[in-house]
Amino acid sequence: MLPQASSSAHSFEILFGVIFWFSLISFLAVSTAIVFFVIKFHRTRRDPFKTPFIHGHTVLETSVAVGLFVVVMIFFIWGWADYKKILNAPQDPLEINVIGKQWLWEMEYSNGRKLINEMVVPKDEPVKLLFSSADVIHSFFIPNFRLKQDVVPGLYTTLWFQASLLGEHPVLCAEYCGSAHSKMLATLKVVSKEDYDTWQKQWEKAKTQKVEEAQEDAASMAEQGKGLFTQKGCTACHTVTGQKLIGPPLNGIFGKEVELQDGSKHFRDENYIRESLMTPGAKMVKGFAPLMPTFQGTLSDSEVNAVIAYLKSLKE
Amino acid sequence: MHQATQGHGNYLTEGGFWSWFTTLDHKRIGVMYLFTTLAFFIVGGLFAVLIRLELFRPGNLFSPDLYNQLFTFHGAIMIFMFIIPIIPAALGNFFLPLMIGAKDVAFPRLNLTSYYLFIGGAMLAVAALFSGGVDTGWTFYAPYSLRSQTAVILVTLGVFVMGFSSILTGLNFMVTIHKLRAPGMTFHRMPLFLWAIYATAIIQVLATPVIGITVLLIVMERVLQIGFFDPKLGGDPVLFQHFFWFYSHPAVYIMILPGMGIISEVVTVFSRKHIFGYVAIAYSSLAIAFISFLVWGHHMFVSGQSPLANLLFSVLTMMVAIPTAIKIFNWTATLYKGSIQLQTPMLYALSFLFLFTIGGLTGLFLATLSVDVHLHDTYFVVAHFHYVMMGGTVMGLLAGIHYWWPKMFGRMYPELSGKISCFLIFLGFNVTFLPQFYLGRLGMPRRYADYDASFTTWNMVSTIGSWFIFAGFLWMFAYLIWSLFRGEKAGDNPWGAKTLEWQTSSPPQVYNFEKIPEVKEGPYHYGVMKTE
Numbered sequence: 090m091l092p093q094a095s096s097s098a099h100s101f102e103i104l105f106g107v108i109f110w111f112s113l114i115s116f117l118a119v120s121t122a123i124v125f126f127v128i129k130f131h132r133t134r135r136d137p138f139k140t141p142f143i144h145g146h147t148v149l150e151t152s153v154a155v156g157l158f159v160v161v162m163i164f165f166i167w168g169w170a171d172y173k174k175i176l177n178a179p180q181d182p183l184e185i186n187v188i189g190k191q192w193l194w195e196m197e198y199s200n201g202r203k204l205i206n207e208m209v210v211p212k213d214e215p216v217k218l219l220f221s222s223a224d225v226i227h228s229f230f231i232p233n234f235r236l237k238q239d240v241v242p243g244l245y246t247t248l249w250f251q252a253s254l255l256g257e258h259p260v261l262c263a264e265y266c267g268s269a270h271s272k273m274l275a276t277l278k279v280v281s282k283e284d285y286d287t288w289q290k291q292w293e294k295a296k297t298q299k300v301e302e303a304q305e306d307a308a309s310m311a312e313q314g315k316g317l318f319t320q321k322g323c324t325a326c327h328t329v330t331g332q333k334l335i336g337p338p339l340n341g342i343f344g345k346e347v348e349l350q351d352g353s354k355h356f357r358d359e360n361y362i363r364e365s366l367m368t369p370g371a372k373m374v375k376g377f378a379p380l381m382p383t384f385q386g387t388l389s390d391s392e393v394n395a396v397i398a399y400l401k402s403l404k405e
Numbered sequence: 406m407h408q409a410t411q412g413h414g415n416y417l418t419e420g421g422f423w424s425w426f427t428t429l430d431h432k433r434i435g436v437m438y439l440f441t442t443l444a445f446f447i448v449g450g451l452f453a454v455l456i457r458l459e460l461f462r463p464g465n466l467f468s469p470d471l472y473n474q475l476f477t478f479h480g481a482i483m484i485f486m487f488i489i490p491i492i493p494a495a496l497g498n499f500f501l502p503l504m505i506g507a508k509d510v511a512f513p514r515l516n517l518t519s520y521y522l523f524i525g526g527a528m529l530a531v532a533a534l535f536s537g538g539v540d541t542g543w544t545f546y547a548p549y550s551l552r553s554q555t556a557v558i559l560v561t562l563g564v565f566v567m568g569f570s571s572i573l574t575g576l577n578f579m580v581t582i583h584k585l586r587a588p589g590m591t592f593h594r595m596p597l598f599l600w601a602i603y604a605t606a607i608i609q610v611l612a613t614p615v616i617g618i619t620v621l622l623i624v625m626e627r628v629l630q631i632g633f634f635d636p637k638l639g640g641d642p643v644l645f646q647h648f649f650w651f652y653s654h655p656a657v658y659i660m661i662l663p664g665m666g667i668i669s670e671v672v673t674v675f676s677r678k679h680i681f682g683y684v685a686i687a688y689s690s691l692a693i694a695f696i697s698f699l700v701w702g703h704h705m706f707v708s709g710q711s712p713l714a715n716l717l718f719s720v721l722t723m724m725v726a727i728p729t730a731i732k733i734f735n736w737t738a739t740l741y742k743g744s745i746q747l748q749t750p751m752l753y754a755l756s757f758l759f760l761f762t763i764g765g766l767t768g769l770f771l772a773t774l775s776v777d778v779h780l781h782d783t784y785f786v787v788a789h790f791h792y793v794m795m796g797g798t799v800m801g802l803l804a805g806i807h808y809w810w811p812k813m814f815g816r817m818y819p820e821l822s823g824k825i826s827c828f829l830i831f832l833g834f835n836v837t838f839l840p841q842f843y844l845g846r847l848g849m850p851r852r853y854a855d856y857d858a859s860f861t862t863w864n865m866v867s868t869i870g871s872w873f874i875f876a877g878f879l880w881m882f883a884y885l886i887w888s889l890f891r892g893e894k895a896g897d898n899p900w901g902a903k904t905l906e907w908q909t910s911s912p913p914q915v916y917n918f919e920k921i922p923e924v925k926e927g928p929y930h931y932g933v934m935k936t937e
C-alpha cells in the first residue's frame with residue numbers, strides 16, 4: 090500500500106474508497122443480473138417464439154438516470170471540495186522554486202540554495218512549489234501525497250502541501266518528455282522543523298564564509314535579482330524608490346493590484362511579472378506608454394525567478 | 406428458405422480481381438476497409454506485445470528511445486488506423502445500405518475516395534515508421550512535438566489526410582440515412598446500429614476538422630517557425646491541448662458509439678427479445694454525441710488550466726455517465742425473459758457488458774477532480790481507456806464480425822473455435838489490464854520505459870495476460886481465414902434476425918435486394934406481439 094504522507098493523501102483515500110465501493114456494488118449488480126438472466130432464460134428453458142414483448146419501462150429507466158445523477162453530483166461536489174483544498178495554499182508558506190528540465194529537477198530555495206533532484210522540507214509546515222520548465226512539459230508527481238502538477242514552459246504553476254510523514258518520498262515525472270522521461274526522478278525528504286532549520290543554517294554559514302571568496306556565485310535569489318536589475322538595464326526606466334520614470338516604480342508592487350489601461354484591475358502575481366517581462370504589451374499599466382522592451386531570450390528562467398524574488402523583497 | 410442468389414452473381418464473385426480497385430459497391434469498399442484496418446490492428450497489436458515485453462521486468466530490453474517509438478506507433482495506429490475507421494467504415498459501409506433497404510450509399514464515388522484517402526494517409530504514417538519513426542506519443546503534445554527530431558511531419562500529415570477520409574465517410578452516411586431509407590423505414594424503425602452510426606457521423610463531420618487544423622498548425626510551426634504553441638516563439642502549449650482534446654475527446658465516442666450499436670443488434674437477436682427502451686438507447690446516442698463536445702478539458706485537470714474550467718469540465722463529464730448507464734441498464738434488461746443463446750457473437754456482447762461497465766465506472770474516478778490529481782497520467786488511466794476501447798469497442802467489433810461474417814462471406818465461422826478464442830481474449834484482457842488499475846493507484850506513471858522494482862509483480866502478471874490475448878487473436882485470424890474457404894455454407898438468415906440485411910442472400914447480390922423491401926414494423930419484433 091502507498092503511504093499517506095500528507096492531508097491530501099488522506100482525503101484522496103477516503104473519496105477513492107467511496108467511489109470504489111459504489112463502483113464495485115454497481116458492477117456486481119450488473120454482472121449478477123446478466124449471469125442470472127443468462128442461466129434462467131437460456132434457450133434450453135425458454136421457447137424462442139414465446140418471449141414477451143417488452144418495450145421498456147419509463148419509470149425504471151428514469152429512476153436509474155435520476156439515481157445516478159444524484160450519485161455523480163455527490164462525487165463531483167466532494168471532489169471539488171477536496172480539490173479546492175489542494176488549490177488554496179495557506180498564508181506564508183515556505184516557497185521553493187522548481188525548474189523542470191530534460192531530464193532533471195532543479196530546486197531553488199529563497200536563500201539561493203540549489204539542489205538537483207532532491208528537496209528537503211519541514212514536516213507539518215505548508216510548502217509551496219513554484220514551477221517553471223526550461224524546455225517541454227513535465228509533471229511533478231508525488232504519489233505519497235497523491236499530488237501532481239504539470240510543469241509548463243512559459244507559465245508558472247504552483248502546488249502546495251503539508252507533509253505529515255517523516256522520511257523520503259519519491260517524486261516522478263508524469264508527463265511524457267522524451268528519452269529519459271522515466272528517469273526524471275527526485276526524492277522529497279521530510280524532516281522535522283528543527284532539523285530543517287539547522288540544515289539551512291549550516292549551509293548559510295558555509296555560504297557566508299564562501300561569500301568572502303566569491304560573492305557573485307552564491308548570491309541569494311533576491312540579491313541576484315538586484316544585480317540583474319541594474320545589469321539588464323531596468324534602472325533606465327524603473328526606480329525602486331517610488332519615483333516615476335519612463336515606467337512605473339517597482340517597489341512594493343508584488344501581490345498588489347494594478348490598474349490597467351482598459352480600466353480593469355489585475356493582481357500582480359508571478360505570472361503577471363513574468364508576462365510583463367516577456368510580452369510587455371499584453372497588459373499595459375494605466376498612464377504609461379508601451380515602451381518596455383521584451384526580455385524574451387535575454388532573461389533565462391532562473392533569472393526571471395531571481396528578478397521576481399527581488400521585486401518580492403522590496404517594500405513600499 | 407428461398408435462395409435469392411439463384412441466377413445472380415453475388416458481390417464477391419462478380420468481375421475480376423482488378424474490378425475491386427475501382428469498385429463503387431459499398432459492400433466491397435466495406436470489405437476492403439475491413440481487411441486494411443484489421444491488418445493495421447495486427448501491426449498495432451504486435452507493438453503492444455513488444456511494449457508488454459519491455460515492461461515484463463525493470464531494466465531495459467529495448468532502448469528507451471525505441472520504447473517511446475513503440476508506444477507512439479501502438480497508439481497512433483490503433484486510434485487513427487484501426488479503431489476510428491473500422492466499425493463505421495468497414496461494417497457501417499457494408500451494412501448501412503443493407504439495413505435501410507437501399508442499393509448503395511448516397512455517394513458511391515465519394516465512398517471510394519474516402520477509402521483511397523485513408524490509404525494515402527496511412528501510407529504517410531507508414532512512411533514515417535521507415536524514416537526515423539516518431540516518439541511524441543499519439544497525442545503530439547507541444548512543445549515536445551515541435552522539438553522532437555523524429556518524423557513528426559509525416560505522421561501528422563497522415564493524420565490530416567485520414568481525417569478527410571473520416572469526414573467524407575460521416576457525411577456520406579448522414580445523407581444516406583436521411584435520403585435512402587426504404588419505404589416504411591421511419592427513423593424510429595431503424596436498427597439501433599444505424600442510430601449509433603448516425604450519431605457517430607455527426608461527430609466525425611463536426612469534430613474531425615479541428616484535429617486537421619491542429620496537426621496542420623504543428624506542421625506550420627515546425628516548418629515555418631510560426632509561434633502557435635511553443636512559448637519560445639510566443640505560443641501557448643496549453644492551447645495545443647485544448648485543440649487536441651476538442652477533437653480527441655469526441656473521437657472517443659466515434660470509437661465507442663458504433664460498438665454500442667452492434668451490441669444492441671446482437672443482444673436482441675440472441676435473446677429473441679424486443680430491445681428494452683428503444684427510444685432511450687437511440688436518443689442516448691445523440692445525447693452522448695452532444696455532451697462529448699463539452700468535456701474535453703477533463704484531460705487537462707492538472708495542465709495549468711483555470712480552476713473554473715476544471716469545475717465545469719468535471720461536472721459535465723459526470724453527465725456522460727447517465728446516458729451510458731441507461732444503455733447498460735437497457736441491454737441487461739433486454740435479456741430479461743428472453744430465450745438466450747450463447748453463440749460467439751453473444752459471448753462477445755456479454756463480454757462487452759462486463760468490461761465496458763468496468764471501463765465506465767472507472768471513468769468516475771477520473772472525472773472526480775481531487776482523485777484525478779493523483780490518477781492522471783498513471784496506469785490507472787491506461788487501464789481505464791483500454792477497458793473502454795478494447796473491452797468496449799473491440800468486443801463490440803468482434804461481436805459484429807462474428808455476427809455478420811455469414812452475411813458478408815456466405816460461410817459460417819467454426820463455433821467451437823470462436824468460443825475458445827473469445828474465452829482466451831476475455832481472460833487475457835482482464836489479466837492484462839486489471840493489474841494496471843492497481844499499478845496506477847500505486848503511482849506508476851504511463852509512458853515509462855523503465856520502472857521502480859516495487860511495481861514488478863503486477864507488471865509481470867500484466868505481460869503474461871497479453872500473451873493470452875495474443876493467442877486468442879492468432880487463433881481467431883486462423884479460423885476466420887480458414888472459414889472463408891472451408892467454412893460451412895451459411896443460409897440467408899442463420900440467426901433468424903429481423904433486420905433487413907438478413908432478408909437478402911448470403912453473400913448479398915450486387916444490388917443488395919431483388920426488390921426494394923417495404924418496412925412494416927420495427928427491427929426487433931421477436932416473440933409474442935402484444936397487439937396480436
Ligand SMILES: [Cu+2]
Nearest residue numbers: 262264266270
Ligand atoms: Cu517526463
Ligand SMILES: [Cu+2]
Nearest residue numbers: 654657701704
Ligand atoms: Cu476525454
